[in-house]
Amino acid sequence: MDTGEIVNNKSAVRVLVLDDEPFMLKLLARMLTNLGYAQVSTCDNGHAALERVDDSDRSPNLILLDLNMPQMDGVEFARRLVEHHYAGALILVSGEDERMQQSVEKLVRAHKIPVLGHLHKPASPEGLAVLLEKWTAPTQDDSSGAPKKNSTKKIYTADEVRAAIANGELVNYYQPKVVIATGEVVGAESLVRWQHPQDGMVFPDQFIGVAEANGLIDDLTRVVLDNALAQIRRWEESGLKLRVSINVSMDNLASLDFADFVAAQVAAAGVSPQSVVLEVTESQLMRDARAPLEILTRLRLKRFKLSIDDFGTGNSSLAQLRDIPFDELKIDQSFVHGAWANDTLRALFDSSLSLAKQLGMETVAEGVEDRADWDFLRRTECDLAQGYFIARPMPAGDLSAWIQSWQKTSIDLI
Numbered sequence: 001m002d003t004g005e006i007v008n009n010k011s012a013v014r015v016l017v018l019d020d021e022p023f024m025l026k027l028l029a030r031m032l033t034n035l036g037y038a039q040v041s042t043c044d045n046g047h048a049a050l051e052r053v054d055d056s057d058r059s060p061n062l063i064l065l066d067l068n069m070p071q072m073d074g075v076e077f078a079r080r081l082v083e084h085h086y087a088g089a090l091i092l093v094s095g096e097d098e099r100m101q102q103s104v105e106k107l108v109r110a111h112k113i114p115v116l117g118h119l120h121k122p123a124s125p126e127g128l129a130v131l132l133e134k135w136t137a138p139t140q141d142d143s144s145g146a147p148k149k150n151s152t153k154k155i156y157t158a159d160e161v162r163a164a165i166a167n168g169e170l171v172n173y174y175q176p177k178v179v180i181a182t183g184e185v186v187g188a189e190s191l192v193r194w195q196h197p198q199d200g201m202v203f204p205d206q207f208i209g210v211a212e213a214n215g216l217i218d219d220l221t222r223v224v225l226d227n228a229l230a231q232i233r234r235w236e237e238s239g240l241k242l243r244v245s246i247n248v249s250m251d252n253l254a255s256l257d258f259a260d261f262v263a264a265q266v267a268a269a270g271v272s273p274q275s276v277v278l279e280v281t282e283s284q285l286m287r288d289a290r291a292p293l294e295i296l297t298r299l300r301l302k303r304f305k306l307s308i309d310d311f312g313t314g315n316s317s318l319a320q321l322r323d324i325p326f327d328e329l330k331i332d333q334s335f336v337h338g339a340w341a342n343d344t345l346r347a348l349f350d351s352s353l354s355l356a357k358q359l360g361m362e363t364v365a366e367g368v369e370d371r372a373d374w375d376f377l378r379r380t381e382c383d384l385a386q387g388y389f390i391a392r393p394m395p396a397g398d399l400s401a402w403i404q405s406w407q408k409t410s411i412d413l414i
């Protein structure tokens with residue numbers, strides 16, 4: 001074990017139970033003691049608990065928080081914890097239903113306070129033990145009591161990104177899309193990576209925003225498109241027919257010549273427009289206006305396929321569907337992974353799917369992470385699946401070998 005980090009050492013946990021009901025306080029305190037946690041204290045109101053947090057000698061690093069309390073409720077208490085620089089974690093305790101629990105958890109996480117989970121009243125020792133297992137000690141460089149996260153990501157400058165584009169340091173990775181009913185591999189999404197000479201592989205969230213903000217996104221998209229078109233040709237020559245998706249930034253759709261530019265590139269590469277899918281993120285689509293609408297409509301007239309990405313995460317989903325002739329709808333991963341076990345996600349998933357079906361669009365489920373997600377999709381009408389369970393994004397050269405192994409493993413999945 002890493003000696004610099006104490007993982008779930010019971011003696012390191014200082015638990016505070018906050019609940020207005022004396023009976024619950026006693027019950028939870030006893031459960032904790034029985035589970036081997038020796039440093040347990042209790043408070044019956046938020047103000048007293050905040051004083052405890054301020055007391056550096058006795059400050060807890062884990063709080064069991066009742067949501068329903070008469071004066072300061074659990075949601076307000078969580079917000080006040082931030083003001084008091086609380087550096088530990090929380091377990092939420094209530095009799096609320098699942099949707100309510102999830103909203104509160106989201107709210108608390110938005111304050112950057114780690115939530116180990118929700119304990120449903122009446123609480124059971126087994127349920128409590130499972131949540132307590134998740135507690136990890138704050139490490140030296142991270143005093144938040146949160147499960148360890150990646151170190152902060154480097155932000156690159158415009159000049160660095162410009163140089164990366166010019167020096168050919170951007171490469172496309174490809175993530176397969178498969179037909180859920182048959183397992184057939186029909187397409188791949190191109191996801192750009194930066195092979196940085198010093199920093200190694202850099203992911204798009206560290207440079208796409210920089211490119212967009214500094215007028216570099218047209219150059220970047222040009223490179224990605226060029227590489228993808230050359231790759232489509234190579235795959236075709238080796239007998240592999242795939243539809244390849246490119247992510248298009250909303251900023252690409254600001255200049256009216258984008259449609260002509262894409263059409264010219266595709267023609268020059270000798271690729272048919274039907275082999276190219278342009279994925280546009282809906283949340284970006286909201287900004288404006290006529291140019292994107294005209295460009296996308298013209299691309300569609302030129303027989304490119306249009307895909308609405310991350311569907312369900314923006315606010316204007318319905319308006320966009322009304323105005324733009326999309327061929328494909330990608331249900332965002334936040335409505336896919338775990339939808340089989342969550343009524344709310346399931347309802348959002350089902351309604352996105354049925355909307356797409358009624359509009360005659362093909363549907364793709366993103367974020368298929370495990371067998372349970374896959375089995376769930378098999379019971380739905382969704383057409384295509386994409387996600388880590390099927391394959392992670394990979395270099396173009398790995399795809400043929402992957403398809404061969406997928407053909408063997410997928411026999412058991414269909």
Ligand code: C2E
Nearest residue numbers: 191192203204208224247248249367368369387388389393
């Ligand atoms: P996106 O278009 O929604 O792409 C899907 C992202 O989810 C990818 O992250 C992919 O690696 C990841 N992913 C795939 N399967 C799973 C899964 O099962 N679980 C989870 N949790 N994640 C999964 P990546 O490659 O880091 O890309 C992030 C975003 O960067 C993309 O989101 C896209 O918006 C943007 N992007 C990527 N390439 C380009 C590009 O060439 N141009 C532009 N403008 N944006 C790009």
Ligand code: CA
Nearest residue numbers: 189247279309
């Ligand atoms: Ca995408």
Ligand code: CA
Nearest residue numbers: 309310330366
């Ligand atoms: Ca997406």
